[in-house]
Amino acid sequence: MSEVVVQAFITLDGVSQAPGGVDEDREGGFEFGAWQFDYPLGELIPEWESRTEALLLGRKTYDIWSKAWGVWDEDAPGLQGELTRRYNRVPKYVASRTLTELGWANSHLLGPDVPAAVAALREQPGGEIRVWGSTELIRTLAEHDLVDEYRxxxxxxxxxxxxxxxxxxxxxxxxxxxxxxPLDFGAIVSRHRRAGN
Structure with a gap:
């Protein structure tokens, strides 16, 4: 059985929008993109991402990621190359009401019944199905009790x-x-699982 794991960078006031790039997501006039770049990543993210067996993305996050990880050089040094290789190879499942085809390798539309499709994915053998960004999708998953862990x-x-x-x-x-x-620079890492699991 696979597990749906939401990973997120958030601020003390709970903001998770556009941590990774200035123009990553300016929706609502958001002007603080790339806020996470002021802090070191360390070894935590590579360790977490080494367990990623699939990505589960909303349409907006898919658009952002396919134009970044989907085109970056797999031979880039360090974490960028490592994650680019991983993300290009794992299956990517996309929740969208508007997209009809996907250009990023190994990408698949979930179809009109997203909760049922994700429930079926969780029943398959595998590892962690990673969710980054995708706040609307996460809300839908939570409504149907489909998130196993929040990191x-x-x-x-x-x-x-x-x-x-x-x-x-x-x-x-x-x-x-x-x-x-705690991390050295004052951030707090927490892992939360569905109660009773």
Whole structure:
């Protein structure tokens, strides 16, 4: 059985919008793109991503990632090349009401019944099905109790605006804290699983 794992960078006020690039997501007039770049990544993300067996993405995140990871040089040094190789090879499952075809290698549309498609993916043998970004998709998954784990790095930063991972109206969700620890620069890493798992 596979597990759906949401990974997120968030600020103290819960903002998860555009941590990775200035123009990554300017929706709503967001002006703080690339806010996470002021902080080191360390070895945590490569270790987490080494477990990624598939990506589960909303349409907007798919658009952003396919124009980045989907075209970057796989032979680039360091983490960029490592993740580009991994992301190009794993299957990518995309939730979209508007896309009819996908250009990034190994990408598949989930179809009109996203919860049923994701439930079927979870039943297949495999490892971690990784969700990055995709706040609307995460909300849908949570409504159907399809998220097995949230891995969150909370940064010592308040932006006061932007999309939040757990925005108003997010479904009631009971979680258990698996572990948490501070990073040297003041961020907190936490892992939360569905209560009872």
């Amino acid at each position: 969150i790095i909370t940064y010592p930063l308040v932006l006061g605006t932007g999309k939040r991972l757990f925005a108003a109206g997010f479904p009631h969700t009971r979680l258990s804290l698996v572990e948490s620890w």
